[in-house]
Amino acid sequence: MALIPEDTVEQVRNSVDIVDVISEFVGLDKRGKSFLGLCPFHDDRTPSLNVSREKQIYKCFSCGAGGNAFRFLMDLERISFVESVRKLANQVGIILPESESSSPAEKDTNDELYRTVEFARKYFRHMLMRHPSGEAARDYLVGRGVSESMMEAFSLGYATSAWDGLLGVAGRRGFSAQMLERAGLAVPRENGGYYDRFRDRVIFPIESHTGRTVAFGARALDPEQQPKYLNSPETPIYNKSATLYGLWKNREPIRSTRSAVVVEGYMDVVALAQFDVRNVVASSGTALTQDHARLLKRYADGAVLVFDGDAAGTAAAVRGIGAMMASELEIRVVTLVGGEDPDSFVRQRGSDGFNEMTESAAPLMDFIFGWVRSQEDLSTSDGKTRAVRTVSEIIAHAKDNTRRGFLIQETAQRLGIEEAIVIDAVQRATRSRRTGRAATDGDADSESASFEPGPRMERELITLMMADDSTADKVLEQVDTRHFSNSMYRRISGMIAEARREGRTASAAALLNRSEDAGLAGIVSALSMETGLLNPEGRIPLQDYLTRMQLNSLVARIAAEEAQQRAAGAETDPMALIANAGNCSPTGTVQPKQRRIKHKRLVLSAISRKFPC
Structure with missing residues (x-):
């Protein structure tokens, strides 16, 4: 690297x-x-x-x-x-x-993938906007109501019908076929060699929530070409279950309205943007997931799910609702009728018509029970049983107990059954989800997950050192960083010492430049946030910290010297141990057999009384 x-x-x-x-x-x-x-x-x-x-x-x-x-x-x-x-x-x-x-061998692999995908984006864009072979694709987009400025805004592109169009150009620019395959852009042939994954298709670059192009969606121009839509496979930089098309470009409208509209297709997002409806995202060819919901929750308080009127679209809505509920977004649902999709709807009725439709979207439970009634005969016990199971599996995603309780109550009322039945079904659905689920995203895997705060004195001293370089210098003159009793504080104090030796600031933000350890970073940040210590009126005098550290260090050296002498079978003299550990001369004679352990206890007791933690 x-x-x-x-x-x-x-x-x-x-x-x-x-x-x-x-x-x-x-x-x-x-x-x-x-x-x-x-x-x-x-x-x-x-x-x-x-x-x-x-x-x-x-x-x-x-x-x-x-x-x-x-x-x-x-x-x-x-x-x-x-x-x-x-x-x-x-x-x-x-x-x-x-x-x-x-x-080149040292460069990060993911960085190479990003560069490869970015090159492909520019290539596809050039073929659409500048190359004669892209004329049919441009005409298709114009026929769908997409202006040239919108093509530029979404960086739309075109993959030619050639089997090696991208492969050939990329190869001449130093991108290997193997790297194109890893980026999901090339497919290996059975008899050797590679061919372009995308051919004769309009290209929709897919950006991560951080704005980097990570993959592509593609729509066939030829009505006979199958599949109609083709997406990049998952790669080390592209996880379709955690990527929403349009989120990066539309994040500000979503944030300002605190609401997102979720549609099914890339073209829907572009078409709605053409009509200035911009708080819109689409899933990347997959059902909505908890990661999708978690992304939206950063920007919005609610989401309107807009699905095509066919059975597949409605089923997709139901599959995604549970995941969306887990985020505690306020969910409403619109199901289009008559074979319409958001693209055709907005072209016929304009942005006002579309906004009116989303504003009148059905509340979550209205949609769920409307769908359940269309699928089950609720006049029969079997129909009600299946309905309870379906709804309970959705409610089981809710994490807030109060919300879950209201949903259970509403379900019982709508189905005309006892709440106890719904409670039992939700509990079984919850157990089923937990049994089949791996560790949650919130589980920490770093050292900070099990990290103990450590001695308060050491924690406070580290905080003061990071807050002021002159304080750090004073501490380092009198304290050996190896004598911090907590291993993590030893590491941090060592980093501070290294920074000051090299003439660098030892602030928390600067120390974090030097660490790749996420656990250490979390602890440094937590210590730096302890702003109460920086109030001079309430601060313990620095010299008290230093004296206590020095005494603790002395006691530690005494214990180490005593253990060493015991291991050697030698008889120990506490005053001699103190002299050796403290590098001073003994001031008197003491009977070692009578005073050996007692003296150490007295020292520790005196230290604790004078400098309480």
Whole structure:
């Protein structure tokens, strides 16, 4: 991986505002000196992400995630430290020098995939907008009401009918067929070689929620060509269950209205944008998932699901509702009739007609029971049994007990049955989901998940050191960082010492540049958020911390010396041990057999009384 000089990393970090960086993905509200929002790293229902503009760090006090702007992008986009620095540098116009030690073999694999997909996006776009072979595709889009400016806005493209159109051009630009295959753009032939996955199709680039092109959707121009829609396969950079088409471009309208419209097709998103309906997203050729819902919850309080009127569309709505309910979004549903889709609807009735339709969308339970009645005969016990099972499997996704209780009550009333029956069905559905489910997204796998806070004195001392470089220097003059009793605090104090030796600041945000450990990043962020210690009126004098650390260090050395002598079979003298450990001369003689352990207890007791934790 290419190396970036430390001073350049610091320049980038000092040039960005973490509030601006995180606001691209999470809605933040100002609370005092900090900003609060829903944490994107776990299924957050109440804002637990705390962002400090002053310290340039973030911390979630629910799941433990924390760090600086680089760490946020690393964890959110699953990219390397170098990639995160490069991305922020591009945003602020800083040119990064490449280290002489870098080579193609060292470059991050995901970065190569991103470059490959981005090259393909530009190629497809050129073929649509500039190449004669794209004329038929342009005519098709214009016939669907898509203007040239909208083609540009969504970076629409065209894949020619050639079997190796992209392969040939990409190969001449240094992109191997194997890399194109990994990016989902080429397919291996049975007898050797490769061919283009997309041929004679309109191309819809799919962007991640961070704005990077990760995949493509494609629509056939020839009515006889099957399948009609073809999507990229999943790759190391593309997870269709966690990607919503249009979210990156439409995130601001969604955030401002606090509502999202979810449609089925890419063309629906583009067509609605043409009519200035922009709070719209589409799933990437899959049923809605909890990850989709979690993404939307960052920007919206509610969502309207708009589905085609055919049976498949309605079934898709039902499959997605459970996942959407888990996010606690307020869900409403529209089912189009007469074979219409959002594209045809908005072209016939305009944006006003479409907005009126979504505003009058049916509440969630009205839709569910309308669908259940169309599928089951509720006058029979078998029909009611199947209906209870269907509805209970949806209710089981609800995480809030109060909401779940109201849903159970409503179900019982609508079906004319006892609440106990619905409660039992929901409990069974819940157990079934838990039994078949792996660890939840909120489960932490880092060291911070089981991390104990450690001695309060050490925690507070680390906090003061990160808050002020001169304080750090004073501490390091008198305290050996190896004598912090907590292993994580030893690591952090060692990082502080290294920074000060090299003449660098030891602030929390700067220390986070040097760590790839997510657990460590979370702890550094948590310590830095302990602002109460920085109030001079309530602060314990620094010298008290230092004296206590020195005494603790002395006692630790005494214990180590005593253990060493015991192991050697030698008789121990407490005063000699103190002299050796403290590098001073003994002041008197003591009977070792009578005073050996007692003296140590007295020392510890005196220290504890004088400097209570």
